[in-house]
Amino acid sequence: MNQAAIARTIPKKESTSYRILFIIGLCHLLNDAIQAIIPAMFPILEKSMGLSFTQLGMIAFALNIVSSLLQPVFGNITDKKPFPFALPIGLTITLFGIIGLAIAPRYEWILVSVLFIGLGSAVFHPEGSRVAYMAAGPRRGLAQSIYQVGGNTGQSLAPLITALILVPYGQFGAAWFTIAAFMAVCLLLYIAFWYANKLKSEQLERKQKSNLPNETKPITRAVKLSLTLVLFLIFARSWYISGMTNFYAFYTIDKYSFSISQAQIYLFAFLVAGALGTFFGGPLADRFGKKNIIFLSMMLTAPFSILIPFVPASVAFCLLLITGFVLMLSFSVTVVYAQELIPGKIGMMSGLTVGFAFGMGAIGSVALGYLIDLIGLTTTMTLMGLLPLIGLLTLLLPSDQTLAKWNG
Template identity: 75%
Template sequence: MSQPAAVSAKSPKATDSTMFNILFIIGICHLLNDSIQAVIPAMFPILEKSMGLSFTQLGIIAFSLNMVSSVLQPVVGVITDKKPMPFALPIGLSLTLCGVLGLAFAPSFGLIVISVIFIGLGSAVFHPEGSRVAYMAAGNRRGLAQSIYQVGGNTGQALAPLITALILVPLGQRGASWFTIVAAIAVLLLIYIANWYKNRLIENLPLLKKKNTMST
């Protein structure tokens, strides 16, 4: 092996460096997003008492949330694979913020379902794009990066019992309004992430053009 080749083999590439600050921020955003989702099932006993909802109606609420937040994820993934949209992340969490606000003050079952759909839409946008950010920031530590991202989400889901005991039981349905603060924090963090994401795409644009030229 020639000396230049040996040097290049030993020296790390810029793309191999792991951006831990980005990973921790997107992990925190995953925590905030999934903790908001955890609010919905945590509110079931409160909604059953305050609005007299039946188990069927509670099931429809859960179905609406899970179907929208899960089934639309591959659709978002396909679209953003073709055309990355960095600012879809804060826009998605803005939908979640609107949904949480609607959930706190919804006077009827129908408006609760609509609010939950907004929360599901925000989650459907966040998860595939959040996973992409974790991949882009991973460098040569993709397993660790995905683990950091997943720990955030799992921690958010685990907060449901605490949310019920500390916020929803004493404050009732209106207590969900406190999670607009959580959503707003996530939106601000994701604006930072989106700017980093956008700059990373600009940096990689010449490389992508070179690959396309070589393939043709």
Template identity: 65%
Template sequence: MAVAKKMELKESKDENKPVYNILFIIGLCHLLNDSIQSIIPAMFPILEASMGLSFTQLGLIAFALNMVSSVMQPVVGLYTDKKPMPYALPIGLTSSLLGIIGLALSPSFTTILLSVIFIGLGSAIFHPEGSRVAYLAAGSKRGLAQSIYQVGGNTGSASAPLITAFILVPLGQFGAIWFTIIAAIAVAFLIYIAGWYSTRLAFMKESAAKNAKAAVKKGISKPVRNALLIIVFLVFARSWYGSAIGNFYTFYAMEKYGLSISQAQVYIFVFLVMGAVGTFGGGPLADKFGKKNVILYSLLLSAPLSLLLPFVNAFFSYIILSLIGLILMSSFSVTVVYAQELVPGKIGTMSGLTVGLAFGMGAIGSVALGFFIDVFGLSETMIAAAFLPILGILAALLPSDSLLEKWNAE
């Protein structure tokens, strides 16, 4: 009896220890995946100049990428919650590899859209399953684990300005072909991850089955539905503002400060790099101070800075953009963990919903903002977008972390 109890305690302790090698590898794969995605907005100035595309058409390209990803992510997550598919991860990156080849060789707006759909599909498969791997390897450090995973993606996204300055400006559209190497490396890493993931299937199925039965038994209560609705509004505010900066601030900086494409891309690089730092820091902060608090203050503290940004000079824009990226994105990974704990037993579904929703909202935002820029002007649209973080006040209505624990214990 004593030996059996010791073994149970050891297994329990092992389960609570983060598997850091897996977390760092899946974070690296997230970096490679999102580096591939970042090619698309990085190409906007190139495509606008070489093909004469309008801002609306550029918005539609972003819409095609993000909408495919956002629609498919919850579907993939829902399916793999029931039937986990470890080797879907390398298959998804293979789809992205095909999309890169098409993007580099596309002769028209239509073929660009088709290539982007392949990349979006690969991203839709990767994100919920990648988040599940991070969850399984997290142990008791879910906030930290999700931050390690998500910071990889944000770092990959931050590479867009560098891709534009050092690859696409000198090499043009065909320069995207070099990213087939990145895709191939990601596929190799994900084959290794899939092997580890397969060894955890038995534990995952047992745990998921218990949580799923509990979820079916309790159902989704009205307070949970209301909390999910608030999460939707918060993701909307963060994603639309992020879309305004990530997709169109380059043009704003070029127009307002008289900069070249490469010079203007530095602003986006600063915003995205500091966003990656904020994403990494948000998880440990949430583990210590609570997920709700991080979500609330990340948006509220960003609001005055976003309102100030359109009215400062070129130098102070660097400082304010870096602070906005640092603060605003600190809640990105935390939102995923909060949703997963809000509806336990639906790891992939909640990851697909929150991250996929961010892509979807960003997609709609890209089209809407592009249209508003064409109709009302660039400066006017960027000023209007600065009010979006104020919606973060809605986070005050979210259930507290202690209340979530109480619900999950019932």
């Protein structure tokens, strides 16, 4: 009878909860749309406060470095002791940060405000990814894509935010996003109650299956090497995206004599295409393999990213669409790949991979901003186009079949 009872629980456990996935994806959209305000404000702050490119890079650094350092920390803590209500708490911290950003009178206050937003993001991301994993059932690639596409869609809103809100209303226009933060807190309260109930049911199943062996295994040298390679790939992708997000608008203004609003349309195209790529990456990886999609994503991006600085505006627009879509095919896939490298550490692996992306973006913002001040905008953009070639490292990763063997 006990075996029959356990068997009856398996289909329920393995089903995909699309309602939860779409809600957590929407919350991810709202969270990352709020974060997108910061780079979207760069042209505004550069004029109103007279900030240098290095100072703008430091603002992005302050936002992302807190998130990148704390995401794996929070992920590791909640792997050991899950805390469902961390999700609404994280967005409440972000809410305070966005209020501070709207009314900050000086550069230093902007830095403090973005630290709050970065802290809220660090709390949200690993637990949001865990919710996606719990709701995924057998479709982990698709689930992670739904979750991650929400965030990337939110980031892609930055150019529209600039054109529709920040250009007419200035810095104080950021206050409108307190509404988005409040909506996210309410939705995450609903998710938190679902999460708590899910934990209870999983704990019951563990008691019923107490005779099964523990899934946690020692981390081998091969696993550590593979994870290091994944982080190098994330480094290349993050630096490229950071450079495009923070500085490509300035490049179009300089090269094509665009207005701020025209420049944001090009950046919007790149980011929206990236959001679409994020969505399709997971299902493609479920079908064709995670390693294959990561490799193709990076290597097919390279020729287009190299060409972008050398072509007319109309051609650049088309190349931006292709580059954004193809490069971001690998975004959610690298998260799932890392989670399967070290099973049982879902929050930590999500925090490490996504957090590392934020951290590399932060360092990239400062480094690229400094390079622009040192060697010029055009030269820096040209060098950035070479970053996807680091995708050749994917050839050294173990195949999906090898991962399956390591996990038994």
